Amino acid sequence: MTNYTNIKETERPGLLGPRSTGIVAVIPAFNEERFIASVVFTTLQFADKVIVVDDGSSDRTASLAEKAGAMVVRQPLNMGKAQALNAGFKAARRLENVAVVVCLDGDAQHDARDIPAVVAPVLAEEADVVIGSRFLDIKSDIPAWRQVGQHTLTTVTNIASGVHTTDSQSGFRAFSPAAVEALHFTSTDLSVESEMQFLFRPAGLRVVEAPVNVQYLDGNKRNPMIHGLQVLDALLSLVARRRPLMFFSLPGLVSTLIGLLLSVYLVHTMMVSGNLPVGLAVLVAFLVSGGITVGVTGIVLHSMHKFAERVDQDVRQSLSIYLERVTN
Structure with missing residues (x-):
């Protein structure tokens, strides 16, 4: 797998102008009123359109996202990240002249300044999927326990899917129009990123990685041990179904x-x-x-x-x- 590690932050291959939708950002969000406005605002500096999928939030996530300039797709219930991404991809397919779709999380852990590096291989037609890896060139302060857990999940996913990555759980990803058309997710749990890895090879999608930074501003919403075991359980269930x-x-x-x-x-x-x-x-x-x-x-x-x-x-x-x- 090719790794893109030499793209400067100042390079901006996107923002293709008013004649093209160009770079579309899809941000699934559930009760993210604390961060969503700033996430949308900063993302719009590197994307031509931002789609926020409000996954049944009970707070002001949707209204704040709209005020910040995003197109909001509302889910009636909290249906999970996989279905939120499906809804976001569906909305992106309806737009004209989309060059690339980039996905970020709504909790501000991803740095929008990394968008140019993540979308560059797709815009250059060198890849259909780019995974923003936290572990290609570690510059962020990632807790040791999180690194151990992520590497464990990545190892299991790599072996089972037959596709090698350094960060199988990263939610920061870019997709070509062909990938957006080909991918449909069925996970109802926490394993959508792993599910993607099982879909890449059958769909004939070219996958590369690019280094990204990450910051954890909101602490741990869940007990990290319990959350890790839940993800591992979901991953093993996925392996049982797919392999x-x-x-x-x-x-x-x-x-x-x-x-x-x-x-x-x-x-x-x-x-x-x-x-x-x-x-x-x-x-x-x-x-x-x-x-x-x-x-x-x-x-x-x-x-x-x-x-x-x-x-x-x-x-x-x-x-x-x-x-x-x-x-x-």
Whole structure:
């Protein structure tokens, strides 16, 4: 994966002028009245349009975002970041002449001055997705416990998705129009960034990273340990859905092989001593039967997942053809 580390902050490849929508920023936000106005204001210095998706906030997030100059998309309920991004992408698709869509969080942790560096590879047509990595060139004061947790989640995501990044959980990302069209998120939990990584390769999207700074102004909204475990749980559930062969069949195969090897030792022991080691026999039966069951489960889930992907692709293709006919 290419890493973009030599782009100066003063370079501004965006702001393509009044004739083009150019750079569109999508900011999902839930109860971010403390920061959202300043986030929108600073983002507008580096983007031609800002879309704030108010994810069912109970505070003044939406009104403050509008006053700061953003286009606001309102979700009736708190539906989660994945659905907020879907809504933001949908709004971006309706705009004309969009060159790149860049996503930031609404809590001011991302520095809008990094937008030019993040969108540059997309504008240069060298990438479809750019991930703003906090760990390519660490200049920010990131707590050690956060680094350990993020690296753990990134390692699991990299292994499971087959796509290598240094920061799988970064919400600071840029997308080409092709990527915006191709990506649709189904997560209902905290794993949307990891879900993206599973979608990049099947969609044929080129992915690079660019270094970004980060600041944590709002402290910890949640207990960091509990939040980390929740994200890990969501990630493992995602792996089970997206990679059932890896999550089920591979461990099942290992379990079966260990059981078969132990069965050889079991038979040898019986022949030598004339007695049946009951404990070992139970363990062998458990490993072999359990391994076969889990392995077959993975194969069945894999087949179901592939079938669902084909159905989804056919439905999207049919819908696209229908909409094209209607508009023409």
